[in-house]
Amino acid sequence: xxxxxxxxxxxxxxxxxxxxxxxxxxxxxxxxxxxxxxxxxxxxxxxxxxxxxxxxxxxxxxxxxxxxxxxxxxxxxxxxxxxxxxxxxxxxxxxxxxxxxxxxxxxxxxxxxxxxxxxxxxxxxxxxxxxxxxxxxxxxxxxxxxxxxxxxxxxxxxxxxxxxxxxxxxxxxxxxxxxxxxxxxxxxxxxxxxxxxxxxxxxxxxxxxxxxxxxxxxxxxxxxxxxxxxxxxxxxxxxxxxxxxxxxxxxxxxxxxxxxxxxxxxxxxxxxxxxxxxxxxxxxxxxxxxxxxxxxxxx
Numbered sequence: 490x491x492x493x494x495x496x497x498x499x500x501x502x503x504x505x506x507x508x509x510x511x512x513x514x515x516x517x518x519x520x521x522x523x524x525x526x527x528x529x530x531x532x533x534x535x536x537x538x539x540x541x542x543x544x545x546x547x548x549x550x551x552x553x554x555x556x557x558x559x560x561x562x563x564x565x566x567x568x569x570x571x572x573x574x575x576x577x578x579x580x581x582x583x584x585x586x587x588x589x590x591x592x593x594x595x596x597x598x599x600x601x602x603x604x605x606x607x608x609x610x611x612x613x614x615x616x617x618x619x620x621x622x623x624x625x626x627x628x629x630x631x632x633x634x635x636x637x638x639x640x641x642x643x644x645x646x647x648x649x650x651x652x653x654x655x656x657x658x659x660x661x662x663x664x665x666x667x668x669x670x671x672x673x674x675x676x677x678x679x680x681x682x683x684x685x686x687x688x689x690x691x692x693x694x695x696x697x698x699x700x701x702x703x704x705x706x707x708x709x710x711x712x713x714x715x716x717x718x719x720x721x722x723x724x725x726x727x728x729x730x731x732x733x734x735x736x737x738x739x740x741x742x743x744x745x746x747x748x749x750x751x752x753x754x755x756x757x758x759x760x761x762x763x764x765x766x767x768x769x770x771x772x773x774x775x776x777x778x779x780x781x782x783x784x785x786x787x788x
Contacts, residue, residue, distance in 0.1 A: 491534065495541040501741040502748025502755035503547065503734075507590065508538040508581065510552045514573045517557065531577060535584035542587075550617070551581025551589045553607075559599040561631045567602060574606035581611075588615040592679075593654045595621045597633035597641070604647055615648035617732070619677050621655045622664055624690055635664065636671055643672045651677025654736045655692060657685035658713060658721035665728060675731040680721070682738030683711040692737065712738060715746040722750025 495506050510531050518524045535551060542549035556573050560566045574591075581589055589611050591603035600618055607616040622635055629638055642650045650672060652664050661680035668676060683692045697707040718735070725733045733751065735743055745757045765772045769785040 492537050492541055495538055497741045498744055499545045499547055501744040501757040502753055503744055505548045505550050506538045506542040507550045508534045508552055510534050510577060511554050514556060514577055516573060531580045532584060535581055539585045548587040551586035553577050553591050553603055554593045555595060559596060561598045570602055571606060574603055575610050578607055578610040586614060588617060591616060591618045593621045595623060595629060596631040597629050597638040598631055600642060601645060604642060604645055608646055617649040617677060618642050618647045619651050619653040619679060622652060623655060624694060626664060636668055639668045640671055643674050649675045649677050649732050653679035654681060656690055657681055657683045658717060660685045660690040662724055669728060677732035678725055678730055679734040679736045681736045682713050682743060683708055684713055718743050718746045719750040722747045726751050
């Protein structure tokens with residue numbers, strides 16, 4: 490099943506097989522009672538990702554993320570986070586990762602620590618570091634400005650900097666536009682698949698039909714359309730972004746749409762919608778005129 494999912498996203502246009510190790514770290518597995526499975530889970534995810542990358546000619550990336558224990562005011566948490574990052578990075582290196590992604594990092598301090606750990610334990614592998622920006626579009630949760638954080642990460646050696654998670658396409662793009670030109674390395678943009686806006690800029694801030702928090706089980710009602718994802722991709726192309734993807738809520742048909750909006754024709758494009766053969770909206774000459782000329786006006 491895991492290999493099938495890896496293959497499906499490559500088929501849809503992904504250049505990278507990202508190992509499914511997000512939240513597969515020691516702290517999260519401790520909370521859910523699976524800490525004993527930590528190494529086996531990580532190595533299996535990495536091995537399968539490497540196999541699919543090799544068979545498809547794509548890159549394989551290891552993944553580290555927010556630890557949920559980092560506290561800038563408690564120095565001892567740095568040591569704990571260092572240990573969490575270290576083991577996942579070393580396993581990724583041993584299993585043949587081409588680069589390491591540090592993602593969904595909402596604090597500058599933790600993002601910088603993740604980068605430092607990739608540099609220290611990553612045996613020279615490039616580091617992609619993406620920040621998560623919550624309701625305040627200018628400031629990270631530990632008080633560092635978004636622009637200053639991105640610039641500092643570049644200066645510290647990140648190969649790619651940018652943003653992922655939390656915000657949908659149309660509240661992520663302003664962040665990208667804000668830092669565009671402030672750094673020389675590629676900028677990453679990987680939004681969630683939900684229709685966030687200025688009033689509700691994050692998926693966690695969205696409210697359901699009863700006025701309660703929609704996250705997580707009622708987010709379905711806010712899912713982006715493929716047209717919206719195409720618009721996001723087109724804007725990324727206009728901005729010259731080189732590292733583009735999708736985060737929470739993604740499915741392979743959205744990845745296909747994104748790839749197509751960037752001018753690509755992945756294998757899955759064979760199955761993209763072809764309305765020319767629709768019984769009423771179609772243009773194919775084999776269709777019945779009753780449907781294309783009369784019934785269509787009643788739909």
